[in-house]
Amino acid sequence: MTTDSRSIYRHRLPQLDALMFLTDGGLETSLIHDQGFDLPDFAAFVLLDDDRGRAALARYFEDYAAIAVRDGVGLVVETATWRANPDWAAKQGRSQEELVEIDRAAVDLLIDIRRRFETESSPIVISGCVGPRGDGYQPGRLMSADEACRYHAAQVSTFADTSADLVTAITMTYPAEAIGIARAAQSVSMPAVISFTVETDGALPTGQALGEAIREVDDATDGHPAYYMVNCAHPTHFEQVLDPDQAWTQRIGGIRANASRMSHAELDNATELDAGDPDELARQYCQLRLVHPQIVVLGGCCGTNQRHIDAISTAVLQ
Numbered sequence: 207m208t209t210d211s212r213s214i215y216r217h218r219l220p221q222l223d224a225l226m227f228l229t230d231g232g233l234e235t236s237l238i239h240d241q242g243f244d245l246p247d248f249a250a251f252v253l254l255d256d257d258r259g260r261a262a263l264a265r266y267f268e269d270y271a272a273i274a275v276r277d278g279v280g281l282v283v284e285t286a287t288w289r290a291n292p293d294w295a296a297k298q299g300r301s302q303e304e305l306v307e308i309d310r311a312a313v314d315l316l317i318d319i320r321r322r323f324e325t326e327s328s329p330i331v332i333s334g335c336v337g338p339r340g341d342g343y344q345p346g347r348l349m350s351a352d353e354a355c356r357y358h359a360a361q362v363s364t365f366a367d368t369s370a371d372l373v374t375a376i377t378m379t380y381p382a383e384a385i386g387i388a389r390a391a392q393s394v395s396m397p398a399v400i401s402f403t404v405e406t407d408g409a410l411p412t413g414q415a416l417g418e419a420i421r422e423v424d425d426a427t428d429g430h431p432a433y434y435m436v437n438c439a440h441p442t443h444f445e446q447v448l449d450p451d452q453a454w455t456q457r458i459g460g461i462r463a464n465a466s467r468m469s470h471a472e473l474d475n476a477t478e479l480d481a482g483d484p485d486e487l488a489r490q491y492c493q494l495r496l497v498h499p500q501i502v503v504l505g506g507c508c509g510t511n512q513r514h515i516d517a518i519s520t521a522v523l524q
Contacts (some may be wrong), residue, residue, distance in 0.1 A: 215397040218371045219233045219432055220280055220329045221459070221503055225330075228515055229282040229462065229505030236511045237262060239479045247297055249289035254311045269512040271323035277519050278327040282503060283319060284460055285312035287336035288376060291361060306364050309334065313368040333399070334365030334373040336387055342403070342438070343470040344411055345379040351426060353459065354386020355393075362390040372397035377438050377463075379403060379411045381422040388427040401435035401462065406469050408447035411413055416447055417454040424457065433459030436508040440482075441490040442469045450497055460503030461494065463487065465510050473508060484514040488521035495522065 221227040234250050237243045241262055243250065253259025253297050267283055274281035289295070300308070313332060320330040336358055340346035349357065358375075365373050373396055375387040384400045391398035402410060402419055409415055420434050434457050436444055441463050448455050465482025466473065473480075487510070495501055504522065506514045 211334045215372075215432055219331065219397055220425055221282060221331060221430065224280055224502050226519075227280040227282060227503045228270065228274050228519055229460070229503055230267065230284060230317045231506035231512065232508045232509035233266065233284070233286060234288070235479060236266060237510050240511055247289060247294055249294060249298055250286040251290045251295075251308050251312065252298060252310055252314040254315070255287065260315060264319065267316065267319045268323070269501065270515060271319055273512065273516050273519055274330075275323055275325055275328045277523055279519065279523075280329045280331065281506070282331045282333050282382065283316045284333045284335040284376070285309065285316060286373060287312045287335045287361070289338060291337060291358065292336070293339055304387050305361065311360060313370050314504055317369055324410075331372070334362070334368070334370040334371045335363055337377045337378055338379060338383060340379065342377040342379070343473075345383075348380055348412075349383055349386065351382045351385040351389065354383040355389045356386075358387045359390040359393070362387065362396060363394050366391075366394040366396040370397060372432065374399040374401060375433075376401045379413065381426075383418040384419070385426045386421050388423060388430045390425060392430045398430060398433045399433055399435060399460070400431045401437045401440040401460070403470075404436060404444050405439070406443045406504070411470070416444065419454060420454045420457055424454075425462055431457075433457060433503075435460035435462060435503065437462035438464055438470075440464050441487070441494060442467060445494060448494075448498060455498065456500055458498065459500060460505070461491065461501055462505040462507045463491075463510075465506065465509045465514055466508065481509045481511075484517040487514055488517040491518050493522050
């Protein structure tokens with residue numbers, strides 16, 4: 207994670223020079239299953255509407271900030287805006303004007319977390335979370351890169367006009383949408399991270415190889431993403447495709463894995479949350495880092511909460 211072409215963003219992204227940086231777990235599954243909230247269409251941004259919801263979001267991030275401060279490591283905090291794009295927001299009756307205020311409110315909440323918890327040894331980086339236009343498990347209608355850039359430009363521009371340090375496109379299912387988001391970020395001089403999801407065979411939901419997708423995004427954006435991540439898949443789903451001798455693998459700087467070994471289809475049909483084994487997941491992260499030490503941003507996705515991140519941080523620091 208020391209690529210010279212991204213040096214202009216190094217002052218904003220301390221994780222580029224860190225040995226380990228944490229991020230949070232599965233925001234939506236935690237709020238639904240641990241705190242009992244109803245999140246229509248997995249839209250956590252609805253909690254920004256009232257004091258109770260904002261307090262729940264603050265408590266959620268406080269748990270992760272406390273772990274980072276205890277262990278003396280940095281933390282990337284993602285805004286609760288994975289569903290805050292026009293298609294998904296329309297299902298909640300939200301206008302584009304309201305989306306701007308939602309994005310700003312989501313950043314403001316994390317600014318307060320940073321103010322209260324950040325220390326010299328535990329820098330806190332605020333990421334504007336950009337979710338897929340489609341489902342996240344299945345891409346649905348594929349956009350061109352130009353269409354994706356136009357579609358996501360408003361949200362990316364809003365984040366660039368706040369105190370957010372970067373934008374992270376989470377659960378990307380095909381490269382054209384990722385290219386569009388990266389170009390939108392590039393146009394407003396905003397650092398970007400691209401996080402792809404994969405199926406149990408390590409390939410994207412479209413069937414494309416992960417390495418091909420990363421190379422395609424880099425080629426189309428002059429390598430704009432600061433780094434790449436993999437999220438919403440168990441380590442056993444993708445570890446076999448990460449060849450440490452390949453240049454594209456060296457571009458992967460973070461993992462937000464599921465605790466569950468289930469496929470996306472199985473997760474969609476599950477009636478109960480599969481939280482897996484936090485200690486087992488932590489051991490798998492340690493094994494990944496032995497082979498891929500450039501993976502320094504460590505967090506979770508569906509089914510994970512502060513117990514998983516606590517176990518990961520403790521195991522990696524041993």
